[in-house]
Structure formats: structure tokens, C-alpha cells
Amino acid sequence: MRQWKLLTLLLIMVVALLSAGCGGGKQADTAPKSAPAAASPEADLVAKAKAEGKVVLYAGGHTREGVERIAKAFQDKYGIPVEYTRKGTGEVVKMVEAEKGANAIRVDMISVADPTIVMAWAKKDVLAVCKTPNWDNIIDSVKDKDGYWSTYSITMLGVMYNTAKIKNPPQSWEEIFDPKYKVVHASPSYSGTAASFMNAIANSSEGWAFYEKLSKNKPIVVQSSLALPQMLLAGEADLGIPGIESQVEDAKKAGQPVGLIYPKNNQPTLMSPIAVIKDAPHPNAARLLFNFHLSPEGQKLLCESGGRSVLKNDAPSSPGLKSMSELKPIYTNYPDLEANKKAQFSKFEQIMGASR
């Protein structure tokens, strides 16, 4: 009868779903047997990592190209598959918090585009201490003193624009304040990148006066930095703040008409940290991947994908990007941002007339 045919069909589908679901992150599961463990701690770590079988990464700070390259290189080198999920920083945070709340940690390592997150997590015992063998060669201001996290890639923040519509982009903040440009700015309350930008500017010689000047032209304030390219490409705005160097490079490679202005005066920088989660299911593999990101080899790969190295000596260069010596970076004061978040966000909204 028809009912039974229907039921059989459903049963088949359930079985299909079961097998698809169990497949989960379809990667080769076990690694080939490694060479016998040598006496060195590094080889020991590698052996233990291989035995764990895989490493789970929630990539909030990586670009798609970046994470694909580094995952492949890691797998090629150690034979350990990287099960990565590329999400926004916000999503990564929600997931980690939800997993913690349910006492079911699935993730080993995370990357985010907002250091205040890992700073807070370090205090709340969410992260594991993880100093790499080359820890001393990492720029001091971008890593955590106690070893809970480190920036793996620095990227410059500038002003995004539509290269098809604007042929002679403004080159300095003064030019950008010209009323003929419609500016769209991401809200620091929602976008970690925008928060970094705001804080760096506020703490620099520009100060809050920057936003006073900007607000005179009635800029549009959007929630996430994702809305910036959308507004620019649809012609609703001319300039987008903050433009993220790595994101713009990525889009340019895909043929999209976006470009980045590095204002002559100064350029805020964005740090993308990585960290290993405490009680991760694959702790050694996580550690190994963490180390790999910060090794010269890993750094070279990331630089090729549009990032900038965090190493002091022998730092690989970033092809296609302006070299640091040509730039005037200004830095976010993360402890200041973390401590005074609410006050600074309110000030921003007040000056920019963001909420009604």
C-alpha cells in the first residue's frame, strides 16, 4: 500500500542521513604510522599529536585562502588532518561559549579577529598555556605574557573603496573628511575590528576629534563589517571604515572591484590571535598546529595569503603588500579597550549619532 512504500522510502532516507551524519567531518581519519619517537620534546609532541588523529579548528581570524593553505600544509607535513570551520569571530565566540555551557568541548584551537576575547578568556580559564619553541622570537606586544595566546597575523586597517567608481582615491584622513565622500563605518559594539580601529584612533594623535570631524558628514553606521563591501559595491557609500587588508586582498584576487586606502597619516593595525582551548579533545595536535602557525614555515604561508608576520627576526615578507617600513602603524590599546569598552562604545554612538 502507498503508506508502506512511503515508510520504506523514509527509512532509507533515515539510514542515509545516519551514514552522512556519522561521516561528520569527512577527512582521512587515522594518520599513517610515524617514525619512532625520538628523544626530543618536539618529536614527542608530533608523535602524540599523530596518535590523536585530527585537530579541530574554528577559524574566525583566518581568511578562507589562509586557512585552506595552512591546513593543507600542516596535513602534508605531519599527516594530521585539520577539520576547520571558517566562521565569523562572533560565531566562533558563540560556539565556544555554547560548547562550554553544555560541557561538550569539540574544538581544539581557535582564531579570532579580536584580542579582547582571548584576553578575557585567559582570565576565565578557557584557554590552555601554549608557548611555542620560538616564543622569544615573537614580537612582545602581540603575545600574551603568560602564554595563553599569541597573534599569528597582523593586518592593516585602512579605508575600503569601490575601485570602479573612484579612480583617484583620497590619500589622507583630511581628504577623507571631505563632505563629497559618503562614509560607511562599522559599529564597534558589533564589530571587533571596528572596535580595534576606534580605540587605536582614539588613543593616537587623532583622538576623538577624528570622529567629531567624521560625523559632520553624516556617515552611515552599519552593524558588521560585512555590510561595508555591500554598501560600497551597491553605490550606497563611497568609503568604508575599517577596511581589512587581508579581506580586501582576498576579494581583489576574486576579481571584485574593491581597494584599500592606507591613509598617509597613520594606519591602525589589527591583530588576529590564536589560542588552544583548555580540555580540548586533541590537545597535542592542537599544540602542534599552534606551533606551526607561528613557525617560520607557517608564517611564510600566511604572508603569502595576505597577512603580515609577527616574528622579530627573519620575518617573511608579504608579497604584494606595502612593507612595514613604508607604513605608520598605530596600535590598539587592548587593556584599555577591554576595561573601558562600554564607555568608549557609548561615546562613539553619541558622536556618530548611531542609534535612534
Added chain:
Amino acid sequence: MGLWRHISEEKGKYTALLVFSLIIFFLVVYPFGKLVVRSFFTQEGMGPTLANYWELLTEPELYSSLVNSFKLGFGITFMTLLLGVPMAWGVARTNMPLKGLVRTATVLTFASPSFLAALAWMLLLGPRGGKLNLFLQDLLGLSSTPFNIFSVWGIIFVFSLFSYPLVYFVVSSALDNMDASLEETAQILGASKLRTLFTITLPLVTPAILAGAVLVFIEGLVIFDVPAVLGTPVGFFTLSTRMYAMFDYPPRFEMAAALAVPMIVVLVVMLLFQRLYLGRRQYSVLTGKTGKPQLVDLGPWRWVLAGYCLLIIFASVGVPFLTLIYTSLVKAFGLPLAGGNFAGLDNYIALAGRPTVPRAIMDSALLAVLGTVSALSLAVGGSWVVERTKIKGRELISFLMMSAFAFPGVALGVGLVLAYAGKPFYLYGTLWIFLLAYTVRGLPMGFMFSRSALKQISPDLEDAARTLGASWGRTMLDVTVPLLRNSLFGVGVILFVFMFRELGTSVFLNTAGNEVISVVIYELYEEIRFPTMSALSVFVLLINISVVMLARRLIGDNPMRM
């Protein structure tokens, strides 16, 4: 006589009830319960306290977003009734032409995530660069563009076009199954067509109209995508867009839960109102006596009505679809389709190269089918309990079934993870948690529709079967379900399309290897690869169109008819 004897005689019924209650508990009560309980505690875990609610009412930002959400709710309800009711009447009860087109197009309206529709309309009516705006400005010689999509009316406009089918489906289904003899009697007694319409037809389908209105009102309160794209650039925040920030660091689950509670309260109020208003009146019109309804002859006015429907369809399906097709054919978004910018089918070919795509399509399809089946089964079960039994407190089932509507996607995702990621379930990271999410998501619509359908079948038919000695189980299988079958199939198609493109919860639950197609679309959007994103969206729309056409072929022209 005793309760036990009664139960053992009706074994089938009570077993089903027990199983049903357990499922509902695990599916709805447990995850949402966890979230709601949290709303009574502070961030540090102290409580129980009403501090979060106090903050909601006194903090001006939060309070204004509450008010804005209500503005949207009312505006959207008003507009969707204007759009959906005439269309439903036109298709179900008149001799309007082009019915087939309307039937197919309405299902396709929500075949894509709503943020795509918002994007498309932004391209047309953005205050600065909107193509249609600029065209009108030139045409009419205005000093500035006439429309601004970044406004509360912009959101109402776009979202009403997206959600009016909810009203349309419920009302047209009710009209289809209505016994026309009452109308005919009125005509014989000399009433004009319009008088019949307003004094007989519409009042008879009031439950359906109310049901549709409740659905869209809640949707209006809860939607995220459209206000996010069109509201936030001008500082227009709603509960959902404010709630989104609550999940960022540091996550304020308790505040988010507190934000969801007004929606739940509204839900309860609406359901109570519905019950009170409809309580005593008799609406059943399918009494086992057949009557092929005679269509109302509108004469030349039928073309006017058809034109109205066509306009709505063009705006709700045509515009986004055409915009997506256009965008999928360019190399660089934002530049006109000319010479060097024509990409032909390159973007589509690029899709085949992206590894997650084929798998995601399969996963989405599988989940949509299974989700539809589970949601409908539960929905029918729930409707039956509410409509056919006299169990005390059965309205609680209504509430539970509809409660999923009151939570934006991300809240549902968090609730499910909190409830089912750990022991002893470990569902996180598998497709099963998606299935749970989709089922819960499908319950409100499934329930509304099946309840509406069940209301119109008189209990006489089932009573007759019972009198003749059939057990409860037999009656359900041989009488009730067959009568509902066509209606349910129609709803099933709608739920399939809805689940296939579900975004809010899927984005949150997404882990490597468990992608669904809507998430891949969103990822492309995040990577600013708009042309490729459009290509994938067009592809997904084509799949949906095929499914809908196939369904119509299988169940005949009029899926809602019994």
C-alpha cells in the same frame, strides 16, 4: 467505570499521546526551557531575579528596539493581509485567470534566505545608488531620489513581500475546503457578490485569516535578516538585531533569553485571543456532504484581480530572482553587465569546483525531507489533540508548537547546543542536531496549517467510524489522515522549501563536514564573492522550482483541496 478502564480501552490513543508528549518535551520544552530559565539569572549567575527584564524596559536602546519590533509586527500584518487575502480569494473562489502561476510563485517566494531579497531591493531602491530610484529621479525630474529603502517602511515592504504567502496559504486552503452552499444560498436570496464576500465568505474563514495574521505578526517581531540589512544603517534596531549582539563576547545568554520573552508573551496573548474570539462559533464546513463550489464570476474584473496578483508576484519573486541572475552573470559586482564584465557561466562552473557544494546540496535536501516529515507528524498529532480531545490544558500544546516562532534562529541554535551537545546526547557536530533544529522550525507553520485543515473536517466523519466499531488508530489511518492528505502534502512542499533555505540556526550549528547549502551561500557573501553567491542562489532556486513543479504534478493542480 474508572480512569484505568477507559485508558485500556483506548490504548492506541493514549500511547500515541504519551509518545507525542515526550517528543514535544525533548524537542521544545527542554531547549527553550533552559534558555528561559536563564533569563531569570544575572550574568554572574545570581538570582532568580527580574533584573534583566527591568533592564529591557528601562534601558532606552533596548526599549526602543522593543517598540520598533512592534511597529514592524503591525505594519507587516497589515500589509500581508492586504496582499494575501485578495490573492487567496482570487485563486480559490473566483474565475480569475493565471491561477497556476500564482500557486507556484507563492511557494517560491521564500525559497531564498530573506537577506537576498533585502540585498536585491537595496540595489533598486537604495537612496543613493538604487537603480530604480535613479531612474525615477531622472524620469520625474526630482531633486533627490524618491524612495529610501533604509527605513521602517522599507523593511515592512520587503518583508511583507517575503512573508505574505503565509497568509495566502492558510486562507486559500480554508476557502478551497469551504462548502459553497452557504454562498449559493445568499446568492439565491439576492445578495450581490460583494455582499456575499463580506458577510458570508470572509467571516467563515476568519479562523484562517486570524491564524495567518498571528503567524506574520510574530514573524514581524522576530525577523533578523531584513532589519539587519535595511534597518541598522539608519539606527533602526529591533529586538532581534539587538539580541544578536547578546551572543557576542561576553555572551549574555540571559539577556538574550529575556529579550525573547516579550515575543513569547505576545504569542500567548495572540493564541488566547484567537481562542476567545473563535471559541463558541462553529466553523466546520466539511461535513461529509460533497459540494463542488461554484466559482464566482467576476466578469472583466477578473483581469484586474489577476493583474494585482501578477504585480505582487513580480515584486516578491521576480525582482530578487532577476537581480540574482543578473549578478550571477557579471565578473565584478556593482559594475554594469557590459563587455569585459560578462562572465557567462563562469561563476556557475566555479561552484562545481568548490568542494563543499555538492555535499551541501545533498545534506540540505535530506534534512529538508526528513525535517518536513517529522515536523508534520508532530504538527498533525498536536492539532488532533487540540481540536479533537477534551484534555485539560491542551492549549498548552498550541503554545508549545508555536513557541519556536518566538525565538530567532540563533537563540534556537544556542538552546539546542546547550541542551543536546553534552551527555548523554552528543549531537553537536552531527547532522542530527540540524534535524532537530529544522523540525522545531517547521512546527509552527505545520501546526497552523494542519490545525486549520482539521478544523474544517467535521468530527461527524470520525464519529461515524467509531460508532461502526473502528479503534482510534484505525479511524486516524483510514478516515482522518486520508482526508488531510492532500492538504498536508501541500504544506509539506512549503516546509521543504522553507527548510532547504533555513539560515539563522544553520549558520550557528555549522561545523566542518556538515554544511548546508544556505550556509555556503552566506559564506560566499562574507567573502565578498557576490557573483558566485548569486550563481549558487540561482541554482538553489532552480532546484526549488523543480521540486514545486514535481509536487504539483504528483498531487494534481490543487494541493490544498480535499
